[in-house]
Amino acid sequence: METTPTHSSISAHTDEDLALLSLTDKQNFVGLVDRYEAKLRRYIRRLGKFSTEDEDDLLQNIFIKTYQNLNAFDTSLKFSSWVYRIAHNETISYMRHRTARPEGHAGYVTDEEFNNLASDLDIHKEVELKEIRGAVLHALESLDKKYQDILVLKYFEYKSYEEISDILLIPPGTVAVRLSRAKEQMRKIMNNKGYTHA
Amino acid sequence: MHKNENNNQYKQEHSLRMSVLVMEKLEVQKRSPTPKAYFVLRNVLMWSLAIFTLVFGALSISGILFRLSNIGSILPDPLRFSHVIDVFRLFPLFWVVVFGLFVYVAYLEIRQTKQGYKYDLSWIVGAMFIMSTLLGIFLYYLGVGFILDKVASRYVPFSSDIEMIQKNQWFSPEKGFLVGQVIQAKDEQEVFVLRDPDGVLWEVLFSEALTDAEKDIIREGRTVGLQGMISENDKYMFIVCKIRSVEIQGRGRFVLPVSHVQSIIEIKTGTSSERNYLKLRTNVCEGVRPL
Numbered sequence: 001m002e003t004t005p006t007h008s009s010i011s012a013h014t015d016e017d018l019a020l021l022s023l024t025d026k027q028n029f030v031g032l033v034d035r036y037e038a039k040l041r042r043y044i045r046r047l048g049k050f051s052t053e054d055e056d057d058l059l060q061n062i063f064i065k066t067y068q069n070l071n072a073f074d075t076s077l078k079f080s081s082w083v084y085r086i087a088h089n090e091t092i093s094y095m096r097h098r099t100a101r102p103e104g105h106a107g108y109v110t111d112e113e114f115n116n117l118a119s120d121l122d123i124h125k126e127v128e129l130k131e132i133r134g135a136v137l138h139a140l141e142s143l144d145k146k147y148q149d150i151l152v153l154k155y156f157e158y159k160s161y162e163e164i165s166d167i168l169l170i171p172p173g174t175v176a177v178r179l180s181r182a183k184e185q186m187r188k189i190m191n192n193k194g195y196t197h198a
Numbered sequence: 199m200h201k202n203e204n205n206n207q208y209k210q211e212h213s214l215r216m217s218v219l220v221m222e223k224l225e226v227q228k229r230s231p232t233p234k235a236y237f238v239l240r241n242v243l244m245w246s247l248a249i250f251t252l253v254f255g256a257l258s259i260s261g262i263l264f265r266l267s268n269i270g271s272i273l274p275d276p277l278r279f280s281h282v283i284d285v286f287r288l289f290p291l292f293w294v295v296v297f298g299l300f301v302y303v304a305y306l307e308i309r310q311t312k313q314g315y316k317y318d319l320s321w322i323v324g325a326m327f328i329m330s331t332l333l334g335i336f337l338y339y340l341g342v343g344f345i346l347d348k349v350a351s352r353y354v355p356f357s358s359d360i361e362m363i364q365k366n367q368w369f370s371p372e373k374g375f376l377v378g379q380v381i382q383a384k385d386e387q388e389v390f391v392l393r394d395p396d397g398v399l400w401e402v403l404f405s406e407a408l409t410d411a412e413k414d415i416i417r418e419g420r421t422v423g424l425q426g427m428i429s430e431n432d433k434y435m436f437i438v439c440k441i442r443s444v445e446i447q448g449r450g451r452f453v454l455p456v457s458h459v460q461s462i463i464e465i466k467t468g469t470s471s472e473r474n475y476l477k478l479r480t481n482v483c484e485g486v487r488p489l
Contacts (some may be wrong), residue, residue: 030221033217033221034217058221058415060220067224067231068229169309170315171316171321173318
């Protein structure tokens with residue numbers, strides 16, 4: 001007789017363990033959905049603007065795709081990188097069908113996340129960060145998509161170079177180059193808007 | 199305000215129900231994980247295609263090497279080799295393009311493998327280039343480049359194989375250029391028999407303009423390019439003023455055996471009057487190599 005995993009038994013396992021256990025008992029997948037729903041919802045909101053219904057559809061598709069591809073999960077990767085990769089690809093694919101890429105980011109960035117980005121851009125310390133929040137986020141939205149993706153993952157999702165490489169399927173060296181260029185472009189835009197940097 | 203409260207309530211309910219919704223959907227749609235064998239096979243297939251592509255890259259490298267190694271053998275005189283179309287035919291452009299395409303395809307295939315995305319384009323191209331070149335050199339020495347050159351000349355528009363280009367460049371006796379295989383030569387005699395690309399046998403006489411090094415080139419079986427002139431006395435007798443070995447390199451083990459026809463030909467060493475005629479006509483090579 002099949003036993004349903006309890007909440008405590010699920011929480012005792014790592015994501016990677018749960019992914020492998022889900023192959024033998026589907027109920028273990030519940031733990032992964034619960035752990036990643038909020039994170040992925042926040043992430044897809046940063047990639048584009050969706051209605052709540054669209055977000056739900058998208059999230060369901062992401063989790064179903066994740067479940068169907070569990071055997072493709074490379075245990076040398078973090079599960080979070082892998083599920084973010086699926087989320088990223090599904091969201092991009094979803095947006096392609098809508099043709100236009102709606103604006104995201106601005107409404108879904110906490111003060112801490114914003115400060116993380118702004119301080120790394122060396123935006124002048126005398127300027128109140130709150131004052132320029134809109135300008136920074138607007139500058140972010142005006143960047144090329146490939147640069148936006150890197151900045152979002154690095155500063156808002158706190159991913160390492162290695163994780164970003166695994167999520168976006170690009171070499172770690174390319175992550176470093178794109179990140180550097182993205183920051184350079186951001187600084188230029190901010191300079192043009194009259195915000196000096198240190 | 200009321201709308202916001204409703205939205206928040208909707209979100210909370212929905213958030214709680216997401217795992218239920220997903221599990222229900224998996225159940226209703228009877229979804230199950232794709233078998234591991236599928237992913238393993240796909241990975242193996244992609245690597246196999248990449249290796250297959252690498253081999254094709256190596257084949258094109260052997261074609262490039264074959265062309266490059268024979269440029270010297272097919273140019274009798276750089277001044278004559280000035281037509282754009284000839285340069286186009288000689289340069290292994292086709293193989294360079296093919297090689298570039300295969301490297302690009304291999305890059306795409308490797309990118310599709312499990313860990314392939316971790317490699318930089320430059321790393322993949324560099325590795326492909328080195329491996330293809332090493333394998334290509336090996337194939338070139340086996341004579342694969344020679345075979346490919348023949349095959350490509352049949353199917354690629356505006357292309358000719360090396361032997362054809364060599365013939366076009368060197369084989370023009372009336373203009374003083376003759377090419378062919380030495381089929382009979384004796385050290386002590388200043389004459390040898392050469393078979394031209396059309397199979398015609400020529401009796402070739404040394405002129406006094408030849409150096410000893412050039413005379414040493416004449417060995418049975420060798421392909422040589424000659425500059426000189428047709429004798430006024432015999433339309434199949436050629437007086438040679440310059441000799442170059444124009445052996446096609448890279449035939450490998452596919453090289454055709456030398457046909458020895460020594461037994462059926464008796465070398466005419468020239469009558470004494472002919473030899474005297476040659477010595478008297480010291481200016482016979484004036485246009486080719488002034489004495």
